[in-house]
Each structure stands twice: as structure tokens, then as C-alpha cells.
Amino acid sequence: EVQLVESGGGLVQPGRSLRLSCAASGLTFDGYAMHWVRQGPGKGLEWVSGISWNSGTLDYADSVKGRFTISRDNAKRSLYLQMNSLRADDTAVYYCAKESIFGYGRPFDCWGQGTLVTVSS
Amino acid sequence: EIVLTQSPATLSLSPGERATLSCRASQSLTTYLAWYQQKPGQAPRLLIYDASNRATGIPARFSGSGSGTDFTLTISSLEPEDFAVYYCQQRYSWPVTFGPGTKVDIK
Numbered sequence: 001e002v003q004l005v006e007s008g009g010g011l012v013q014p015g016r017s018l019r020l021s022c023a024a025s026g027l028t029f030d031g032y033a034m035h036w037v038r039q040g041p042g043k044g045l046e047w048v049s050g051i052s053w054n055s056g057t058l059d060y061a062d063s064v065k066g067r068f069t070i071s072r073d074n075a076k077r078s079l080y081l082q083m084n085s086l087r088a089d090d091t092a093v094y095y096c097a098k099e100s101i102f103g104y105g106r107p108f109d110c111w112g113q114g115t116l117v118t119v120s121s
Numbered sequence: 122e123i124v125l126t127q128s129p130a131t132l133s134l135s136p137g138e139r140a141t142l143s144c145r146a147s148q149s150l151t152t153y154l155a156w157y158q159q160k161p162g163q164a165p166r167l168l169i170y171d172a173s174n175r176a177t178g179i180p181a182r183f184s185g186s187g188s189g190t191d192f193t194l195t196i197s198s199l200e201p202e203d204f205a206v207y208y209c210q211q212r213y214s215w216p217v218t219f220g221p222g223t224k225v226d227i228k
Contacts, residue, residue: 035217037165045157045165045208045219061216095164100176105212107155109176111164 002026002110004096009115012086022079022096022112030054030074033099035108036081038092038117048094049081052104064090086119093117123147123211125220133228140196142223144209149189153213156185156194159222160205168207169194199225 008020022034035050049070050059058070069082079096093116097108124147134140144154152172157165167176169185172192182197196203204227209220 044221045159045210047217047219050217059215100167100170105215105217107167107170107176107210107212108157108165109167109170111166113164 002098004098004110004112006094006096006112006115009094009117011118011120013121014087014119016086017082017084018086018117020081020083020094020096020115020117024077024079024098027098027110029072029077031102033057033104033106034072034079035097035099036070036079037095037097037108037111038090039095039114040089040092043092046092050104051079053102057104083117086117088119091117091119122216123150123214123218125209125211125218127207127209127220127223129223130221131224131226133226134199135228136199136201138199140194140199140203140225142194142196142207142225144187144192144194144220146190146192146211146213148213150192150211150213152188153211154185154187154192155210155212156183157208157210157219158203158205159208165208196225 036048051070067085093114095114096112098110099106100109126145156169159165173185206222
């Protein structure tokens, strides 16, 4: 069974940093592109960032470009999101999501349970 | 950025009824549209990809149709577990975008 487990969320002050992790199991991790998607309180889904299987392609939403960095360690089967200069509007549940088949830009067929990031003083 | 509009915002129906949800795109997606279901406190679940293909394990009562800018998710006969929020998502161009969602609740 494919499982994605996020960690690293918490309460952080505006302007500070946080690093999220997503541990994958039950799949050939380096066979899939991975993404981060967030959901603000009571809001819809917002794609944040994506990374190809070999880290050759990195994409970011305009709202996080220059502040967030996505990375992965295939040997550790892990995905990361380094979040700097956090703002109140970054408050959200952050999900990691796996693409459905090899490639980049495919639908997301598996999601983690999410980790809550709260940015507040 | 491609904008997705979903209608209605809320759909109030009874179990056994047919649900028809709409997603409209600001430009053509060909068929690069997916539908997700999200229940409270849970992660989204992929239902339909590429407009009309059911994801693994998705019951046949869920079907998708459409191409270009207009798409429809149909639930032929609502089961109690189908009351949830449904999002459409386009992967035609970056950034990937989601619609605002349609909430299907119990009448």
C-alpha cells in the first residue's frame, strides 16, 4: 500500500522558516514526480510546488516563488519543502501528493494526510 | 493562469438522486481535467482523470465527461458516503489550478 506521511508543521512567527518533510513507502519513489498542495482554513486547494523524479524540473506557484524550495532525496524516499519568510497567508494544511504515472504533470493519485502550518505572532 | 469555475457552489440532494457537477475553464484544456473528492478532515481523493477515466477503485456510479472548456462530473445515484466537496483540476498548463469546489450535501 502506498503511503505518504507529512511532518514538520507547527506554529511559526511571521518571517521565520519551517521545513516540511514527506516520507513515502510502498512505492518506487524515484519513479514519480511529487508535489505540495495546500489548503487554507475553510478554503479550497492550492498547488504550491512540484518536482520531477530526478529533480530536473522544479515548479512553484507565484505566491511562494523565491520563498519556498522543493527538494527530494530518492535514497531516503523523502520529499521536502523549505519555507522561508513565512507570512500569515501561508497558514494552511500542506499535503504532499504523488503523480499517477511516470512523467511530469500527471494527476495526483495519492495524497498524504497533511501537516498544519500556522503562521502567527 | 487558467481559471476554473465550478457550479453550483452547493448541491443539496437526497441519497439515491443523481448529481451533476459542472467545471468550466477560462481556456481550452483539451481533456486534461481531473476530479477529486474531499471529505471533512481527509485528504483529497482522485476520482476521474483526463476528463472521463475513472481512477483505480472508483465506483462506476462516478463518471466524467466533456472537453475543451466545459466538463461534467456525474454521480448516478448518491450513496451516503458521496456527500463531500468535489474539486476539478487542470493540468493543461502550469501552474496546475483547482476549481473552488462544489459541496454536495444532504437535503
